[in-house]
Amino acid sequence: MFKKNSLACAVILAAASQGTVASEMSDFLTGGSFNMELKTVGIDRDRDNHPALGDEAGLAQGVRLMYTTGKLFDRISLSANYYQSIKIHGQSGKGKTLDLLEINEDGDQDSYQKLGISARFHFNEKSFIQAGRSMINYPLLNDNNAYTTPGLTEAVNAEWGFGKGRVYGAYITGGNHRNKSDFVDYGLDGEKKPISLAGFDYNFGASGSRIEASAGQQDDYSNNYWLRGVITRQLDGVKLALDNRYFGKKLTGKTQDKVKEGGDDYSWFASSMLTAQYGDYTLSYSFQTVSDAEGFREALKGTFYKNGWHRWAGGDDFTKWGGSNHIYSMSFDKNDMDSHSLKFGHNLRAYVPGLSYFIRHTQGDWKDYNNNNKTLTDKATDLNINYAVQNPALKGLAANLVIQNNEEEKAKGGTQTMLDTRLTIVYRKSFY
Numbered sequence: 001m002f003k004k005n006s007l008a009c010a011v012i013l014a015a016a017s018q019g020t021v022a023s024e025m026s027d028f029l030t031g032g033s034f035n036m037e038l039k040t041v042g043i044d045r046d047r048d049n050h051p052a053l054g055d056e057a058g059l060a061q062g063v064r065l066m067y068t069t070g071k072l073f074d075r076i077s078l079s080a081n082y083y084q085s086i087k088i089h090g091q092s093g094k095g096k097t098l099d100l101l102e103i104n105e106d107g108d109q110d111s112y113q114k115l116g117i118s119a120r121f122h123f124n125e126k127s128f129i130q131a132g133r134s135m136i137n138y139p140l141l142n143d144n145n146a147y148t149t150p151g152l153t154e155a156v157n158a159e160w161g162f163g164k165g166r167v168y169g170a171y172i173t174g175g176n177h178r179n180k181s182d183f184v185d186y187g188l189d190g191e192k193k194p195i196s197l198a199g200f201d202y203n204f205g206a207s208g209s210r211i212e213a214s215a216g217q218q219d220d221y222s223n224n225y226w227l228r229g230v231i232t233r234q235l236d237g238v239k240l241a242l243d244n245r246y247f248g249k250k251l252t253g254k255t256q257d258k259v260k261e262g263g264d265d266y267s268w269f270a271s272s273m274l275t276a277q278y279g280d281y282t283l284s285y286s287f288q289t290v291s292d293a294e295g296f297r298e299a300l301k302g303t304f305y306k307n308g309w310h311r312w313a314g315g316d317d318f319t320k321w322g323g324s325n326h327i328y329s330m331s332f333d334k335n336d337m338d339s340h341s342l343k344f345g346h347n348l349r350a351y352v353p354g355l356s357y358f359i360r361h362t363q364g365d366w367k368d369y370n371n372n373n374k375t376l377t378d379k380a381t382d383l384n385i386n387y388a389v390q391n392p393a394l395k396g397l398a399a400n401l402v403i404q405n406n407e408e409e410k411a412k413g414g415t416q417t418m419l420d421t422r423l424t425i426v427y428r429k430s431f432y
Contacts, residue, residue, distance in 0.1 A: 031070025032077065034432055038063060040088075040425040041099045041148050048417045049410075058109055059089040060099040062148035077120050079134060083149035084113040085179065099148040101179055112181045116152040126161025133175075133183070138168060139226045140197050140216045143178070151178045165202030172196070186218070188254060193219050199226070208232040208241060220253030239277040246270045251296070259296065267293035269333065273341075282345035282358070292336035292367065330380040330406045332364045339364025339378075354388040371411035379407040396428040 039062035046055050063084040069077050087100055087110055100109035118132025135143040136153045143151040157170035172195040174185045187193040199214025212228040225248040233240045248268040251259060259265045273286035332339040345358030362380045367373045382404035389397040404420040 025072075027070045028072040028077075029069060030432070032068040033066075033430065034068075035066045035428070035430045036064065037066070037429075038427045039148055040423075042423045043099060044421045046419045049414055057089075058087075058100050060111075060148045061086040061088055062099075064149065071122060075122055077122065079116075079118050079120070079132075081116045081134065081152070082113070083115075083152075085111055085148040087111040099179060101181070112149075112179065114149065114152055114176060114181050123160075126166070127159060129156070129158040131156045136170065138170065138197060138199060138214065139212055139228065140199070140214045140224050141170070141172065141195065143175075147178050149178060152176055152183070154183060163202075164204070165200060167198075167200045169198040170196070188220050191220075193221065197224075207234075217252070221255050222252055223250045224248070225250075237278060241273075241275045241277075243273045243275070244271070264291075264293040264296045267291050267296045280347040280350065282343075282347075284341075284343040284345075286341045286343075288332060288337075288339050288341075288364075290333055290335065290337045290366075296335075330362070330378065330404070332362060332378060332380075334364075334366040334378070335369060337364050337366035337378075352387075354390045355386070357383065357385045359383050368411050374411050376409040376411060378409070381405050396426075398426050400424045400426075 040060070041062060042059045044055075044057045063082075063086065065082045066079075067081075068079045071077050085100055101112040102108070103110050116133035116135070118130055118134040120128050120130040122128045133152045133154045135145070135150050136155060136157060137143065141153070143153055153172055153175040155170050155172040155175075157168065157172075159166050159168040172186065173192070174183050176183045185192050186195060195216060195218045197214060197216030199212065201210065201212040203210050208230060209232050210228070210230040212226065214226040215224065217223045225246075227246045229244050231242045246268065247270075248266065251265040256265045267290075269288060269290045271286060271288035273284055275282060275284040339362060341360060341362035343358055343360035345356065347356040349355070360382050364378050365375050366378070368376055382402060385401045387399050389395075400423070402420070402422040406418040406420065408416040410416060
């Protein structure tokens with residue numbers, strides 16, 4: 001009798017165990033998310049009086065498939081992200097759009113694709129450690145998401161969430177550029193040089209006030225520093241926000257050795273932007289200053305892609321995405337440059353739901369130390385129109401049109417101009 005009862009209990013326990021495992025596997029495979037994004041990007045850049053660069057044009061269809069599993073035993077999840085940019089039109093000799101693969105020095109373009117797979121161990125809802133190839137988003141190194149496809153980073157990174165803040169760290173061994181398929185090991189002169197970084201950020205309530213701080217290093221290249229503070233206030237129906245940012249780069253090792261005698265091995269920028277929002281109207285003013293670091297950039301030439309730090313800047317390795325005065329194809333990050341920007345925005349939802357726009361003018365003066373520190377002026381004026389379709393049957397469909405005119409004064413006289421037109425149409429759908 002005892003043996004029969006024991007056998008029955010064992011059978012029941014085994015069945016229950018199998019049921020638990022089956023339930024866990026079902027939740028693991030279907031309890032996550034599967035999202036699709038179709039992103040059509042058309043770019044046309046017409047340049048005048050620019051001997052080094054010609055016109056650029058391309059039309060690409062981006063496909064993004066992003067799958068994340070549920071949590072196995074509430075701890076382990078996997079992610080797979082597939083990105084593809086399909087060439088619709090890429091005129092020969094007009095590459096460098098960064099939305100298609102530039103296949104040769106003549107500027108010819110083609111399609112490309114990439115795949116990133118990563119695994120994550122969850123300590124709790126806000127804390128995890130992750131390994132693999134994925135998009136990461138930290139101030140000192142992030143995978144730019146503005147183009148047809150983002151970049152992917154090969155890293156081990158961890159985050160620990162607390163209240164309204166987080167502490168994070170990453171050890172980064174490689175990655176690929178936003179418009180490339182191949183992964184590269186980050187390094188210099190044929191030697192692998194991983195990047196390490198750490199930082200924290202904290203949000204103060206729901207007002208939007210925020211603080212960020214981060215530091216990172218790569219042997220024989222640089223130590224990088226980031227600090228940002230956002231303060232918000234509400235005054236008689238007007239929401240005010242002051243956004244202050246600082247970035248510093250100290251060259252080290254072999255790269256520091258390339259700085260010519262008397263040159264600078266440290267460069268920095270600081271920016272401050274004040275925004276006032278009243279109802280559907282927004283007005284912003286920003287000021288940005290870049291240090292006078294003669295010889296600094298010459299030491300960086302030829303190191304941007306393989307060393308990896310270009311990812312923070314989206315290609316420029318300095319202030320292209322970090323400063324408040326980066327205006328699409330004009331960075332305002334030249335040597336000893338002070339720039340000012342004025343921006344006016346209007347949400348037209350009272351007239352056309354889903355439609356908004358802003359217009360902005362930015363101007364900066366800088367010193368050309370290759371021409372006796374002559375002061376030169378750069379200007380950019382851009383119009384940005386956004387529309388999100390409101391029809392429930394077309395939920396997730398949106399469009400953005402940017403028209404920008406750039407003017408760069410040259411030391412030997414004359415002005416280089418560029419008319420940059422970009423149309424982006426995005427359709428997002430979540431399957432579960």
